[in-house]
Amino acid sequence: MAEDPPAPQIVVPLRHPWTWLASALVVLIAGLVLFSVATNPAFEWPVVAQYMLDGQILLGLSRTLELTVAAMLIGLAIGTVLAIMRLSRNPLLSTLSWLYIWFFRSVPVLVQLIFWYNFAALYSTITLRVPFGPVLYAANTNTLITPLFAALAGLGLAQAAYTAEVIRAGIVSVPHGQTRAAKALGMRPMPIFRRIVFPQAMRVIIPPVGNEVISMVKSTSLVSVIALAELLYTAQLIYSRTYETIPLLIVASLWYLIIVSVLTAGQHVLERRYRQR
């Protein structure tokens, strides 16, 4: 006996009136803020537009990018050494590494930068000599430690402490069986690290290092306190002359936004590639 198909049931989804109300409120507030930003003449948008591609600003921008790359490279190089020391069986090496990481993560980078900048007060000359023997090299500290040197030392050495922890976590994440297999094949310790462990550690290392690069872009603005003409200090130089403080801070902010956005997009691509295998 054929039965009639049951009548289709009508499902009424649960309504969320409060969500709708909250959304409307948020849109309203955002609209008000946007309206105010666009119409308040104190923002001086024409001035912002005028300085966005100003030669001096672009020079500061390139200096910011150079500082980011150089400080990250220093951080990665020293950080790798620190990570390997930290994992060493030698208790002296691992303790030294621990102390370094503890110190450079505990003192604010801004303080470190000012310290390096004033290094001459601590040692007026820097001498390289054979112990109790002839002097190989001597220089006045003030000529040696330029603002650029102080900036790279301050940013790079602090970054090394953070990177070391990231790299250590990456190395530890590679299963011990990988090392055992490589050893069993007759590979020596250095090639095992270089060819087997490190490439696999990279998968764990890359995403957080991407974050570190992004925060480094912003950290470089700290260097403005030691009169190095990166993006922020360049903006400051201009507005101290023209008194267009807000528009120039907006110019700097827009550039930081652009760099960080581009880097974030790049990080997404990298992460996806490393996740695939």
Added chain:
Amino acid sequence: MDPMVRIRGLHKRYGETEVLRGIDLDVPAGSVMCIIGPSGSGKSTLLSCINHLERIDGGRLWVGGDLVGYRERNGRLYELPERQVAGMRQKVGMVFQQFNLFQHMTALQNIIEAPVQVKRVRPAQARQRAMELLDRVGLAAKHAMFPAQLSGGEQQRVAIARALAMDPQLMLFDEPTSALDAELVGEVLAVMKDLARSGMTMMVVTHELAFAREVGDELIFMDAGLVIERGAPREVLGAPKERRTRDFLSRVL
């Protein structure tokens, strides 16, 4: 002729626990020795001592007539540096329970890595040899796959090919099928049988008693760090003399 592996009075400790408590063994060249025993009996540790992945605490061990891990002078043993141990390990292939293929390399890259890096074989030549070995384990078509894309049985066959690429004189198998789903065990055992038939000296820690009976020249039963019983597989499995062997066999059969 010297046996391929000669072990005398081997002791190994992890902290307070003695894992190996005086092992004496000879493995003649070209023979297959199977090792069975309950977990924790020290059989895997024994294999790891033979290629010095584990440092030994007492006794002596020779592979192909060479003392493993140490140099003897004036009645004293001096531990060798890691790079010299590495030289000796080239002669000994090892296959692990968990395969341990290099996860960031394809099957082919896994196989050519050691020949190119350690033996300095030219890459083109190493690739050709690797393809022959992959063909031998029935995986030539999958040479470009990464380990994560292969089944457990396929990974283990690649791992065997990787060990063979170094032209070892001795192959150590550490529970090669224990991590595999039941239906994948056969394909790995088939490769191992083929290898035994070709005359390779093999030491196999295994729970596959049928394999031991068919392929093994000698079977040893270990318990609590000692060799309890040894003999032809048929005899040990068919008519065990020791009570501990009987107990173990009644539990696994």
